[in-house]
Amino acid sequence: MQQDQLQSLLAVLADGEYHSGSELGELLGVSRTAVWKHLQKLAELGVALDSSRGRGYRLPGGMELLAAESISAQLPEGGLSLALEVLPLVDSTNTRLMANAEQLPAGAVCIAEQQSAGRGRRGRTWVSPFARNLYFSMLWRFDGGAAELEGLSLAVGVCIAETLESFGLTGITLKWPNDVLVENKKLAGILLEMSGDPAGTCHLVIGVGINVEMSLAAATGIDQPWVDVASLARVQGCERVSRNALCAGVLARLAALLEDYPEQGFADWRERWMMRAAFLGAPVRLITATQETLGTLTGVDKSGALVLSTAAGEQLFYGGEVSLRPES
Template sequence: MSDAVLMQLLQVLADGRYHSGEELGERLSMSRTAVWKQLKKLPELGVQLQSGRGQGYCLPGGLELFERARIIQEAAPWCGDLLLELVVDSTNARLMARPSALGSGAVCIAEQQTAGRGRRGRTWISPFGQNLYLSMLWQFEGGASALEGLSLAVGVCVAEVLESFGLADVQLKWPNDVLANDRKLAGVLLEMTGDPSGTCQVVVGVGVNWRMPEEAAQSIDQPWVDIARLAEEQGAQPVSRNALAGRLIASLSSMLEDFVAGGFSGWRQRWLHRAAFIGQLVELSTANRRCAGMLLGVDDAGALLLDVDGEPQRFYGGEVSLRSAS
């Protein structure tokens, strides 16, 4: 109930205008004291609240909160379950906790994550109401072997959705990153539960920097960019967060249906078309190996192809990092 009241308050303040305590009380059907208690929760979420004498309260710049109807409209013909949350530990964890109760295509989206995760146990910075944190559940037969190259196909979906909004020069860095001019724009995290050699459920997690606040980005340890900055740099139109979520859901569900039938091979050329560092000297490191070579591309299973001292070698997913040797 508390989350519902807080969401109602945010929906009123989302326009970025000043609203008096009296107006907020009337619109939320509660006393001004109760309104004040709810307002005090906003800074705890990392939401900047501004007050003005004789004016009331506002959220500078406003917020575009997620709206179920708008997302579903953009996501057509997808018609799965949509868990729309205010704050969660992580959207992946929320779906992983109940895979048997949700069917293929179930989606969880949150305004904020308190324990968002990237690859290799890294923290995924997840400020409230500013980015996109989205996970989709899908059932596979054939276990882990059926998932080869899946994270790359997810990257293609993210890139193509961003391109549909008029954004250009989106690149894919093997195996999980989406870049723009060598700056991280989005990331992918896959998690599996069930039988590793039979029927299993996979949660596809995607985090996209939509409008990253500078203060939240201070702990990011690599070059980054968000959609708002990228659109401004390229002279593109602003991107709606709801439209972004809906189009990504539609793209992922369509891709996953195709992937179950045909695997990564049909997505390979679309990945290569956007591949970062192709034809460049790169360094690759795993838990027990480090080497340098020319990046040739990927094979039909999504394995990285690297020319090491004139000999093509394959590298598979796992604890692998990749960066330009230059």
């Protein structure tokens, strides 16, 4: 099934009302048999359909689909121009941008309703149910190489936290180096990937995944405590958060961050990260491929390095393949 036909079919069904097979066929320009095959494809993607003889098909409760026009309309005027691409299905938004980094402009953004091979840190699979969460990546170029990127993943976390807070959500914390939590449950993750010259011009892709409305069935593949925006909004008495508005809010903050970061660096973001630091002042265990370190988390330095107070004195950690856990 072509991506544009999938988008057209979903756009019709998104209102939650019944639509007959003949109506859908007319809109798509295909036969009733082809419509049935397309609907089967939606079922394979995990989209719950309701059918009724004589009435047709519907998506119970409707569905908010992501739309480049809606997201663009909610970006601030006068800001950086972002080239948005919204796809129903992609292997990975990060992979798509990385594969075309040389040809794409800085500010290219890939947004997907679902990823078939979404990735988190340390090679983990990012669970990606269709049209329930946010999965997007932004491409940027840096002329000063990796040295300009110190602490950037922490600043991205601040952008996500501040956007969520702008919708009235509270209790959001940042776990070094790449996770957004609420009550030690994962709400969002960040994956940065770089290509090019580490000492010169390089391409950076910032991947973001935010749990917005995760069903229990879809979450069976998640191996850690998690939470989503919808449940937080209900518990905290906030209005429902639109996926399009949330995406626009994070993208606007990311664009502003990336434009100024080579000159400002992490130092200007440090206090905003520290305000939300998970496990601050608490005993933690930091695990790498070769060792475990116990200590008290005292914060991060101006480069974004984690600072632990240990029995051997103060130690700094600079990222890589690490796992940070509270020490019970």
